[in-house]
Amino acid sequence: MNMETILSTDLYREIITASIIFIGSVIAAKLVFFILERYVTKITKKTRSTVDDEILQSIKKPIYSFVILLGAYFALISITVVKSHSALIYKAFTVIAVLIFVFTLTKIIGVFMKWYANTIAVKTKTDLDERILPIIQKILNIFVYFIAFIIILDQFGVEITPLIASLGIGGLAVALALQNILTDIFASFSIYFDKPFEIGDFIIVGNDLGVVKKIGIKTTRLESLWGQEIVISNTELTSTHLSHD
Structure with a gap:
């Protein structure tokens, strides 16, 4: 058996292994989704609050996507010809994972803001809650986006310390300009x-x-x-x- 045949045979085996890993992750993702949908949903429906129901709805698909993402990552790096680019693959998958996390967290923030507006804010005599809640939600979302942006830049080797410092100076200038409003x-x-x-x-x-x-x-x-x-x-x-x- 010549070298070319050996290499092609090994590559063929690695592709089969990678396929098995990926298919396994899809099955695992569907199993997790099934458990959340069939059993955890029943538990949340028994509680008085609807917050847990909405949070569950917000995290089911992201968890499903994340499990498949992990499977795709391990499937790819199990192939020798791809493994040489494992660092770049890791960074790319980290970015996708961060985006999934950001999407999930902003959805959860929205759930809590909605819960507060519908259960507490409506009982107050002023409309201050309704006015402040969207501002708080935007501030929290911006903070989440900012942290995600910093993590992504760090993954690609961008020096984030000067960036944070410059953003701090810029934020201070804006704060001073809007001092009375703030x-x-x-x-x-x-x-x-x-x-x-x-x-x-x-x-x-x-x-x-x-x-x-x-x-x-x-x-x-x-x-x-x-x-x-x-x-x-x-x-x-x-x-x-x-x-x-």
Whole structure:
């Protein structure tokens, strides 16, 4: 048997082995999906909350995809001619895995935001929750995307320390430029959690007095005794003496 025949025979065996590994991963993925669909779903449906049901729906397909992804990776690197590029393959599969993770995590964040909006925010007297929740969700999603972006860059050998430093400087510049807006937003958080007043309360702030009609992210609106609308920044409300009946 000549060398060419031996090589072709070995390659043939490796391809068969790789195929078995990949098919095995597909079967394993389907088995995991079946268990989640058939058994875990029954458990989550017995609970009062719908959060676990929605989280399960959010993670089933990503888990299925991830198991197949692992199978494809191990199948490829089991082939000798491909193994020489294993480092590049690892990086490529890591990127795909990170993207799957990002997709899953953002879906889970959305589930929790939806749960809070439907169970807690609707019970409050103000619409501050509804206004703040989308902002919080966007901030969390951006943070997840940023971490994923850094991980992907790191996989391809990009020096991330200077990038983080430059982003920090850029973020500081933006924060300084938006200082007043950010201060009002943080003040709205303070009003929401401390609850110094609520809609319908009569309050006195400095020379202004009236009934609280709306508490927003940046400002709070009062109706004076003469029917006029008074707009006061949330920062002013949290930093000056306030009294109410």
